[in-house]
């Protein structure tokens with residue numbers, strides 16, 4: 026597989042990226058061999074006819090366990106998962122579903138995903154099959170099942186319940202034995218778990234358990250990422266060794282100092298809270314308390330992201346797909362919201378979702394930008410995303426480790442209609 030990409034408008038994924046024309050991108054053996062200003066023979070030619078090429082996107086917060094279902098009814102996820110793993114037939118169906126979700130990420134222009142809570146060991150299994158070339162999908166950094174506590178976030182669905190610190194440490198060892206790339210823990214509750222106004226994201230996991238998990242993970246050479254949606258929760262997570270705060274909450278000076286002291290980073294996720302906070306309640310089907318708390322969480326995530334950026338704390342992006350109204354194929358919306366609600370430029374949003382995410386995930390030596398020596402993970406769009414990030418909605422072509430994939434997406438009409446309003 027040797028080819029050269031011609032007639033492309035190149036956006037390389039770096040922070041100062043701008044449109045570069047007249048450059049030839051040479052790909053061989055799945056890697057970007059070189060980028061030059063002259064055309065050389067011996068390569069197949071792929072003519073992009075003036076379209077834009079940029080690095081494949083990296084989605085830092087993925088659950089390969091859902092595709093935007095939004096019935097409004099509180100489902101018993103534990104029951105569903107128990108059923109799926111009750112016999113070999115349903116188990117096979119579950120794995121097939123996970124494989125299809127991952128493929129949709131790729132169709133949406135995402136060439137790397139970081140999973141942070143999945144079904145049993147299916148994430149590492151799929152990661153290995155994709156790596157071996159047996160399945161088509163994005164590169165995966167997998168956490169498999171997360172760790173939670175009794176009555177905690179995602180108990181029994183995409184997280185295992187640890188009853189004490191010893192058990193929590195055993196779970197870390199079990200994940201390590203499965204070959205995970207990181208460990209996920211659920212520290213606070215979520216919007217839907219709260220019973221009163223004003224207390225979303227209440228503490229669920231004791232601080233000594235957070236510390237026990239992080240210590241064990243670090244001993245094994247694994248980073249930890251934690252679901253946290255309250256100010257106290259973020260501070261408790263940082264104090265006890267969590268490396269990445271997923272979501273975030275209303276910031277204060279102490280929180281910012283802790284981020285810096287611990288060299289931790291923030292993964293901003295605007296997509297899951299937006300429907301709770303900004304939809305008409307008749308559509309999102311949330312009650313008064315959930316609406317109030319949803320707004321609080323959304324504002325907290327926005328403010329946390331802004332404060333982190335102002336304080337030079339690294340911020341990455343993920344869309345928490347698996348939550349209601351978020352599909353596996355529209356990660357681009359997270360970039361649109363990042364620009365719209367956090368106020369960054371379009372270029373910075375693209376940089377965050379490509380090279381910055383790669384740096385935070387520890388894979389910037391192999392992907393995240395269009396540079397010689399890196400994997401040929403690239404996407405092609407018709408319009409300039411620096412002008413309007415909605416250009417990323419229609420991905421014309423995806424290159425994953427040099428392999429060309431033509432996206433085929435069947436969009437959910439209702440989700441389109443409800444969310445497009447917020448992407449203008």
Ligand SMILES: [Zn+2]
Pocket residue numbers: 086088141142252345
């Ligand atoms: Zn999540």
